[in-house]
Amino acid sequence: LLVVVEVSRHPIFQRQDYDIFSTAPVSYATAVLGGDIRISTVDGDIIYNVKPGTQTDTKVRLREKGVPSLRNKNVRGDHYVTLVVQVPTNLNAEQKDLLRKFDDAMTGNNSSDNNDSEKEKGRKKFWK
Structure with missing residues (x-):
């Protein structure tokens, strides 16, 4: 018996092995001054604290927020988020x-x- 599983594309998340990739908008003021933003993950939204002076295209790693392994429940990928500063x-x-x-x-x-x-x-x- 051969089973083929095809995973459809998601509008927000991209997957590579156990890791998830996405982008998150950051307001100009929050990028300059720092502050909290809401980031969507596969488990729901989380609050992330942006450091003052954050530049656009800054990469953030959310440990163990990626895809869980089917073979080992203790193994889970990471979620990598690219912060995109929104210029008014x-x-x-x-x-x-x-x-x-x-x-x-x-x-x-x-x-x-x-x-x-x-x-x-x-x-x-x-x-x-």
């Missing part, structure tokens, strides 16, 4: 102004004192 795209004028002020504070620049456009700044740097 539709900012209003106030949000843009606050982000510019934050950028100025981080870089030491003061964009309100300099009326040159970004293109003009690039030209000046090129011809120096």
Whole structure:
């Protein structure tokens, strides 16, 4: 007797042997400041604490959250999650102004004192 089992694709999880792979969105603020996010696993959602300064495409390993072995109940794969930082795209004028002020504070620049456009700044740097 020959039995063939075909596992269908899942919209969230990919499987490789006993390991599971997925992605999880992280808000821009949570990536910068740190905080908790909800990650879906095959056993249900878990809370994961994102470290401050997390970059997009950071890989996280959730030990023993993968596929259980059918031959040995003590063996279980891992779940690897790729954290994807969501960069805001539709900012209003106030949000843009606050982000510019934050950028100025981080870089030491003061964009309100300099009326040159970004293109003009690039030209000046090129011809120096």
